Amino acid sequence: MAISVETFFLNPQFQGTLQSQIQQMIAEGILSGRFRRGERLPSTRKLASHLGISRITVTLAYTELLANDYLDSRGRSGYYVSENAPVPPNFSPPQRGEDKVDWSRAIGRRFTGGDTPEKPQNWASFRYPFIYGQTDPTLFDxxxxxxxxxxxxxxxxxxxxxxxxxxxxxxxxxxxxxxxxxxxxxxxxxxxxxxxxxxxxxxxxxxxxxxxxxxxxxxxxxxxxxxxxxxxxxxxxxxxxxxxxxxxxxxxxxxxxxxxxxxxxxxxxxxxxxxxxxxxxxxxxxxxxxxxxxxxxxxxxxxxxxxxxxxxxxxxxxxxxxxxxxxxxxxxxxxxxxxxxxxxxxxxxxxxxxxxxxxxxxxxxxxxxxxxxxxxxHYDALIRRIREALRKRRAVMQDAIDQHGLKIAGQGAHGGSSFWMQAPKGIDTERLAAQLHHKGVLIEPGRQFFNGSGRPREFYRLAYSSIPVERIPEGVALIAGALK
Known part of the structure; x- marks a missing residue:
């Protein structure tokens, strides 16, 4: 029996090469039991045409699977799922019943509920990411x-x-x-x-x-x-x-x-x-x-x-x-x-x-x-490159902050990668961050850095480590506009 080419499709969110994605698709199909021993795979030409990719990419993926004994080749007949391929487990998983454990009593110590915030994983998709501690791909070696x-x-x-x-x-x-x-x-x-x-x-x-x-x-x-x-x-x-x-x-x-x-x-x-x-x-x-x-x-x-x-x-x-x-x-x-x-x-x-x-x-x-x-x-060269970029970005951000009359509450004497900012009294920077989020601006509210109840809500952090220098003035202008 032949495996239909229609069962293969590329995932645009896949992290890796096209070759590794094809290998993973086939390996997962074998391990899950969808592809069985002796079944013939689509030809390299047919699969390449279906996926819209180079034939050599499919050939290299098949060759790697052949080396790992997931596939075997039969002369001019094509590629088949190997007789030595891993066998999927031959059992049906039991139906999961209702959880009868009282976890409120079973958990001896709790580690949830702390102050560490959740940072957006898609920060790089924002146009103005004034976010701290992320890598700038234009600087990394x-x-x-x-x-x-x-x-x-x-x-x-x-x-x-x-x-x-x-x-x-x-x-x-x-x-x-x-x-x-x-x-x-x-x-x-x-x-x-x-x-x-x-x-x-x-x-x-x-x-x-x-x-x-x-x-x-x-x-x-x-x-x-x-x-x-x-x-x-x-x-x-x-x-x-x-x-x-x-x-x-x-x-x-x-x-x-x-x-x-x-x-x-x-x-x-x-x-x-x-x-x-x-x-x-x-x-x-x-x-x-x-x-x-x-x-x-x-x-x-x-x-x-x-x-x-x-x-x-x-x-x-x-x-x-x-x-x-x-x-x-x-x-x-x-x-x-x-x-x-x-x-x-x-x-x-x-x-x-x-x-x-x-x-x-x-x-x-x-x-x-x-x-x-x-x-x-390489590390010293990377640090020199980062320092030079941060020097330029800090100067541009300082000018933009001064131009719009924003208040700096703290800045490193020797450098660093961020400004500690203070909004006017009565401003809740968590609400400010939510408003700016819809405009493509990411800032870091400061409340979680403080201890106890009654924490100040008017502080926020603006980092310049991950934002292109040319976008800084417009991003600061949007922050100033939201504050007004």
Whole structure:
């Protein structure tokens, strides 16, 4: 029996090549039982004509399936479903009954209901995406990243790709961080003091789990990174939200019972305030007085294009009480999910054991690809390109904001990728965002960054990392018009 060509159609939303889509269609048909052993497939010419694609594309797809024993070829007769193809399960799934579990009682702890907002996955389809933390495809070095990924898949790196590191990491990546990345922040660390994580958020979670209990107190900035507050709330520790000013966290406001201080001194999240050197020393002295630890989230230090970044808090620490969090996800691309923790060996040992019990280690292929991308100089070239683009976009956005009389509540002293904005009193920026959404404008309301009830609703964040420079003036004009 021949399989009708009409059963094949292309999905315009498919992420991948035409060849891989054809392979997937046929493989799924065999695995689901729709295509049975011995059935003949449409000829390559007929299927190519039906789908409106090149015949060589279909031929290559059939050849790959032939190599994997999904198909076999019979002389001039064509391609057939192989007798050795996987057999679909020969059973009928039972009818699902009514769920009789009372999940309101069965769930011991709840992790939903936090402050982390849902960001639109289709942000790139908006004409004015003033959205934070996404990758600009015009700036990303896709060609060299692909080459590094292919190199990491090579025979020479077979062990790095396939090995179970258990609680360890790719030594090449760790070595690069120790010898190149950290010294740029004034930090000297041994490999035993470095742990690779699945991004900065995973690093913050590991730090919170290791350092905090229900009896301990964590001091956090207010406003702050909303995911951090969710993490600390889930840890059930005592929280002390501390208001920030134009220089960031105020050391004198830290309560005497504080055990761990979480701070973003280079670019305060979300106000972008940069903590000056005098206050950094004061913060270290306050932590010393309290015998408290400091978790420093040093995100966006690479985006200092107006001036050289201030030294990391960790570089000024002589007591070993600062735990440093770094990330490549913000600077390379957010889907990379690759960061690192730096701290005293005793702390890293516990964080490593906790990570191993949850996820072992980040995938070896990702680590080795990143190691190549960093060590071959592609990362530094990417950062230079991003800095230059952000410099131009920031200048254009500053002019547009000034022209329309919008109020800036905070901007990074050394650069960054966003402005922290304040709307006139009485404006709810969540409603403003909903109105602008229909005009193709994306902004980020600021309410979720604040702690407790009665959170301010007039703040919002405008990022310029993912919007073309020529669209910035018109987008800001639309925001100003909506505010009026």
């Amino acid at each position: 896709h060609a060299n990243w692909r080459l590094c990924a292919l190199q990491a898949l090579g025979q020479k790196d077979f062990t790095a790709l396939t090995t179970d590191y258990y609680d360890q990491d790719d030594p090449r990546l760790v070595e690069f961080i120790a010898r190149n990345t950290l010294p740029r922040r004034g930090i000297i660390a041994r490999p035993e003091e470095i742990l690779i994580t699945l991004g900065a958020q995973n690093a913050l979670w590991l730090a919170a789990q290791v350092l905090l209990t229900q009896r301990r107190m964590a001091a956090i900035e207010d406003p702050c990174y909303h995911a951090l507050r969710d993490i600390l709330t889930q840890s059930r520790c005592h929280l002390a939200p501390l208001p920030v000013d134009r220089d960031g966290l105020q050391p004198e406001s830290i309560p005497p019972q504080t055990d761990v201080i979480f701070t973003t001194p280079s670019h305060q999240c979300p106000t972008t305030a940069t903590m000056p050197m005098m206050r950094r020393h004061a913060l270290l002295e306050r932590a010393r007085e309290l015998d408290a630890l400091i978790v420093e989230d040093d995100y966006e230090f690479e985006m200092s294009f107006l001036d050289a970044p201030s030294p990391a808090l960790k570089s000024l620490d002589t007591d070993g009480r600062v735990i440093y969090v770094g990330s490549f996800s913000k600077s390379v691309f957010p889907g990379l999910r690759l960061g690192y923790l730096v701290g005293s060996e005793s702390f890293i040992r516990e964080a490593r054991a906790l990570r191993a019990s949850v996820l072992r280690h980040p995938p070896g292929h990702i680590q080795r690809t990143a190691a190549y991308f960093l060590s071959l100089g």
